[in-house]
Amino acid sequence: MNNTYRIRRAESSDDAKRLHALFSDVFHPDDIGTLAETMFHHLPRMERKYWFIAEEKETAKIVSAFALIPWTWELEGIRLRVAEMGIVGTQEKHRGRGLMRLLNHEFDKTLDEEKFDLAIIQGIPGFYHRFGYHYAIPLENHINMPLHLISDEQGKDNYSFRLARVEDIPYLLQADQIYREQFSLSTFRDKANWKYLLTDSLNTEYGSEYWVMEHRDKPAQFYCRIPRHGFGSGLILSEISENITYEALRYLLSFCRKHALERKKPYIRLNLHHDSTASKMAISMGAEQGKTYAWQIKIPNMIRLLTTMGPILEQRVETSSFKQFSGTLRLNFFKTKVDLQWIKGHLENVLPAEGQCKDTFSINADLFPALCLGHRTWQEIRYIRPDISPSSGRSALLVETLFPPRKSWIHEQY
Numbered sequence: 001m002n003n004t005y006r007i008r009r010a011e012s013s014d015d016a017k018r019l020h021a022l023f024s025d026v027f028h029p030d031d032i033g034t035l036a037e038t039m040f041h042h043l044p045r046m047e048r049k050y051w052f053i054a055e056e057k058e059t060a061k062i063v064s065a066f067a068l069i070p071w072t073w074e075l076e077g078i079r080l081r082v083a084e085m086g087i088v089g090t091q092e093k094h095r096g097r098g099l100m101r102l103l104n105h106e107f108d109k110t111l112d113e114e115k116f117d118l119a120i121i122q123g124i125p126g127f128y129h130r131f132g133y134h135y136a137i138p139l140e141n142h143i144n145m146p147l148h149l150i151s152d153e154q155g156k157d158n159y160s161f162r163l164a165r166v167e168d169i170p171y172l173l174q175a176d177q178i179y180r181e182q183f184s185l186s187t188f189r190d191k192a193n194w195k196y197l198l199t200d201s202l203n204t205e206y207g208s209e210y211w212v213m214e215h216r217d218k219p220a221q222f223y224c225r226i227p228r229h230g231f232g233s234g235l236i237l238s239e240i241s242e243n244i245t246y247e248a249l250r251y252l253l254s255f256c257r258k259h260a261l262e263r264k265k266p267y268i269r270l271n272l273h274h275d276s277t278a279s280k281m282a283i284s285m286g287a288e289q290g291k292t293y294a295w296q297i298k299i300p301n302m303i304r305l306l307t308t309m310g311p312i313l314e315q316r317v318e319t320s321s322f323k324q325f326s327g328t329l330r331l332n333f334f335k336t337k338v339d340l341q342w343i344k345g346h347l348e349n350v351l352p353a354e355g356q357c358k359d360t361f362s363i364n365a366d367l368f369p370a371l372c373l374g375h376r377t378w379q380e381i382r383y384i385r386p387d388i389s390p391s392s393g394r395s396a397l398l399v400e401t402l403f404p405p406r407k408s409w410i411h412e413q414y
Contacts, residue, residue: 003057004056004057004058004097005054005055005056005057005063005097005099005102006054006055006056006057007052007053007054007102007103007106008053008055009048009049009050009051009052009053009106010040010048010049010050010051010053011048012048013041015040015048015051015053015062016036016037016040016041017037018061018062019033019036019037019040019051019053019062019065020033020034020036020037021033021062022062022063022064022065022089022091023035023036023065023087023089025091026089026090026091026092027089030205031204031205032087032089034203034204034205035087035204035205035206035414036067036087038200038201038203038204039067039069039087039414041200042196042200043069043196043200043414044070044190044192044193044196045070045192046067046069046070049110050067050068050069050070050110051065051066051067051068052065052066052067052068052103052106052107053065053103054090054094054099054102054103056094063090063091063094063099064089064090064091064094064099064100064103065087065089065103066085066086066087066088066089066103066107067084067085067086067087068083068084068085068086068107068110069083069084069085069086069087069414070082070083070084071083071084071120071187071413072187072188072189072190073118073185073186073187073188073410074180074185074186074187074188075184075185075309075312075373076184076185076312076315077311077312078308078309078311078312079188080117080118080305080308081114081115081116081117081118082116082117082118082119082120083107083110083111083114083116083118083119083120084119084120084121084122085104085107085119085120085121085123085128085133086121086122088100088121088123100131104131107119108300111300112300112301115301115304116300117299117300117304117305117308118297118298118299118300118305118369119132119133119297119298119299119300120133120295120296120297120298121133121295121296122139122295122296123296128296129296129366131298132298132366133296133297133298134296134297134298134366134367134369134370135294135295135296135297135370136294136295136296136297136369136370136373136375137185137294137295137297137369137370137373137374137375137408137410138273138292138293138294138295138375138408138409139292139293139294139295139410140231140271140292140293141270141271141272141273141274141279141290141291141292142231142232142269142271142290142291142292143269143270143271143272143274143279143282143283143287143288143289143290144234144267144268144269144270144287144288144290145253145267145268145269145270145282145285145286145287145288146267146286146287147257147260147261147266147267147268149285149286149287150253150254150256150257150268150285151250151254152254152257157216158215158216158217158247158251159213159214159215159216159248159251159252159255160213160214160216161211161212161213161255162211162212162214163209163210163211163212164198164210164211164212164223165198166195166198166199168198168210168212168223169191169194169195169198171212171221171223172194172210172223173189173190173191173194175222175223175241175242175243176188176189176411178241178242178243179239179241179242179411181242182242182276182277182407183273183406183407183408183409184373184374184406184407184408185373185374185406185408185409185410186408186409186410186411187410187411187412187413189411189413193413196414197210197413197414198210201414205228205229206227206228206229206414207227207228208225208226208227208228208238208412209225209226209228210223210224210225210239211223211224211225211226211255213248213251213252213255215248220245220248222240222241222243222244222248222252223239223240223241224237224239224240224241224252224256225237225238225239225240225411226238226256226259227412230269230271232269233265233266233267234260234265234266234267234268234269235256235259235260235263235265235267235268235269236268236269236271237256237268237269237270237271237272237278238271238272238411238412239272239411240252240270240272240276240277240278241277241278242276242277242278243277244277244278246281249278249281249282253268253282253285256268270282270287272409273407273408273409274289275407276409294375295410297369297373298369299365299368299369299372302331302333302336302338302365302368303338303350303351303352305372306338306340306350306372307347307350309372310347310350313340313347313402314345314346314347316401316402316404317342317345317401317402318345320401321397321401322345322397322398322401323345324344324345325342325344325345325398326342326343326344326345327342327359328340328341328342328357328359329342329357329359329360329361329395329398329399329402330353330357330359330360330361331360331361331363331368332353332360332361332362332363333363333364333365333368334362334364334365335365336352336365337352337353338350338351338352338353339351339352339353339354339357340402358391358392359391359392359394359395359398360390360391360395361378361389361390361391361395361396361398361399362387362388362389362390362391363378363381363388364385364387364388367381367384367385367388371399371403372403373406373408374403374404374405374406374407374408375405375406375408376405377400377404377405378390378396378399378400378403
């Protein structure tokens with residue numbers, strides 16, 4: 001293997017063109033190559049070292065590669081550094097030779113060296129479990145709205161619609177703040193992210209239209225996102241202002257119905273959380289409540305993530321029956337164990353376990369992301385894996401206090 005391939009990072013702008021060629025070949029007819037080259041040059045905080053490459057030594061041809069796509073997620077006010085393993089591709093004749101394993105080894109080293117809190121992937125089912133990724137929070141919903149359920153509001157002129165511009169970024173940042181306040185785990189997008197979405201991203205077939213709607217007489221402003229590419233045959237709405245009113249949503253759906261008819265789309269698909277403002281209203285209008293896929297998530301370092309979450313965990317304890325709690329809760333992941341040491345409601349230490357501990361909670365490490373990020377309660381997870389268990393009633397209540405169910409939704413950043 002070492003005599004055949006060289007494992008490296010991107011080194012120059014010339015690699016952007018070579019990656020374009022690789023991904024265009026692997027994913028034809030989808031134009032992933034243009035997406036990769038655009039992200040190489042323009043995606044905020046993307047660096048050359050975040051492109052992991054396997055090339056044939058004999059020909060110097062890139063035959064396998066993927067990107068570490070840097071995100072920032074926000075967990076109840078705490079910013080998390082997130083690394084997505086994205087745009088993963090290997091030429092067919094070079095598959096089955098362990099290249100992904102070698103590249104993933106380099107990826108994991110980067111996660112550790114740069115102290116990423118989470119690693120994520122939207123990849124195909126099953127394959128990435130071997131690299132430590134497991135389903136944890138919702139992704140890709142299908143709330144389908146038949147066009148005949150949408151009333152025609154276009155004859156009225158209460159709202160006007162226009163494509164968002166760079167000048168709208170201050171408004172979009174405010175809209176993002178409202179969105180993040182409604183979800184436990186959400187996407188944090190700064191000015192650079194929004195500028196990319198409104199400019200460079202549009203040079204790829206994976207860009208989106210951002211439409212701003214404004215009321216004729218009132219200072220009311222809302223927005224939506226219509227991706228160019230996505231799953232299913234409907235017109236996709238993947239973002240709608242969280243503070244949108246019922247009246248405004250009716251106008252928005254009427255506007256989108258017109259676009260769906262022009263684009264020969266048989267229905268509108270809301271790719272939103274079931275409990276988002278727009279989803280609940282759409283379901284009340286007759287939209288079919290769908291089922292979600294899920295993000296596959298790996299926690300690179302349990303101690304680092306739990307330490308980062310410290311202020312959140314302390315707040316949960318402060319507002320519970322464990323206020324001013326002192327003691328230790330041990331998380332037993334079977335291969336490893338971590339102690340959370342508390343003094344008067346403060347998380348004093350998160351460290352590898354030593355000795356005995358009466359308050360212990362046992363859970364398989366692959367299931368912990370779904371618990372600690374609030375997607376499932378430990379009781380729900382135990383239906384699947386009965387070896388998940390607290391050592392006592394107090395342990396069970398502590399875990400329920402520290403890791404309660406929460407709603408989370410991640411908006412795309414490219």
